Amino acid sequence: MKTLKIIKIGGNIIDNEDALQQFLKEFSTINGPKILVHGGGKLATKLAQQMQVEVKMIDGRRVTDADTLDIITMVYAGKINKNIVAQLQSHQCNAIGFSGADGNTIVSDLRPSKPINYGFAGDVKKVNTETLEVLLNNKVTPVFCAITHDQNGQLLNTNADTIASELAIGFASIYNTELYYCFEKNGVLENVDDDHSVIENINTETYKTLVEDKVIFEGMLPKLNNCFYAINNQVQKVCIGKSEMLFHKNNKHTTITK
């Protein structure tokens, strides 16, 4: 089986023009089929403020009313996605931007409004790989923003980490699939203040202990749940760390195993 790399980047790269340029240049050098998934960074919040649309977050997750959905569609699928695609093209990486609506690639259900009403937020129901496979076979690199649809014409705000894990699982029967979560730290850390304290391997057993001992908490919990969800559903390799882990072999990072 061929290897497919699915790489998710977040705000630390997207919000920094130089970091993004450098990352995209290096990303373009990755041989073989690859998919990029990007979050939204701070730009959506900035635009909401400019447009005087209230930003409402609950437990670190954005509440997506109709105005906010317009804003994230403009920022994620418009400004960020198209600029990434144009930059990749300048490095001879033949990218095409996707939301989950494009090619009907990712179908979501509107998240139930109870216990918390997150508005137009989507929980992934199904990944359709057919069109993406055709494109990957033609050396096209899909670039996903964090928006899906419900197949009834409604766009839905969807967590980018989840999109990455769902895509990886969707392709796991066709490719040897590797999932990389790039963020601002070297990996999962023993001590959150010491970027050298990387825990290089976490498995189901040690994860339990790390959660019990509160070494892993808050925002890292959903990220790691996505990792274990992927590794337990035929994804071959799941890593968390700085994007450098992709390009420099000696770069320490965290690998998730069963």
Added chain:
Amino acid sequence: MKTLKIIKIGGNIIDNEDALQQFLKEFSTINGPKILVHGGGKLATKLAQQMQVEVKMIDGRRVTDADTLDIITMVYAGKINKNIVAQLQSHQCNAIGFSGADGNTIVSDLRPSKPINYGFAGDVKKVNTETLEVLLNNKVTPVFCAITHDQNGQLLNTNADTIASELAIGFASIYNTELYYCFEKNGVLENVDDDHSVIENINTETYKTLVEDKVIFEGMLPKLNNCFYAINNQVQKVCIGKSEMLFHKNNKHTTITK
């Protein structure tokens, strides 16, 4: 040869939610390969006002500074394009949104800054059909917004009518290509105030006379130049009129011939 329909819609459909819904529903029923090209409508101007970015037009064309380019990328490639794609998916039309950067499909040159500096405006240099052909063969419907790129990472604002004619010409050697410009009138009119005064056929000869007699003027001139550019470059059929011309056989419209 198979027939490919390339259909361009403008502000009169995009700015009216009901008209857009109705159009997309009918568009989805068109059998065979098809490409939709959409303009931007009034939403970009509205957003610019909300963001207090000055809107500058010269001869009906937008001057695109960096802030304006961000706005049109957000509105055209984000909000409008993704909502069209999601609605088409709800009608079982497997759409994928495109800018010219996606798949390197439309490459432009930055328009020279003299005699008039239009900022980040692009003049189409090359259409690459390969990736689009693969998708059309897989029953995917590309949906183009009016943005292209220069292959050096720069997005460029590009006239939607031109994108439609360039796509039609690009495909003319592979498909029997038909180009439809949908706008708010029944076609080119003898009397601009009488929507029943449709000139049903215009050829190169009669076009000259109509321009000399000032029956055709202002905004219709570039539109008709795009039409003749297409019909003189192997496009099989070029029509102008209300979108109803696509769905109702008796709907009067203007056909352009050599």
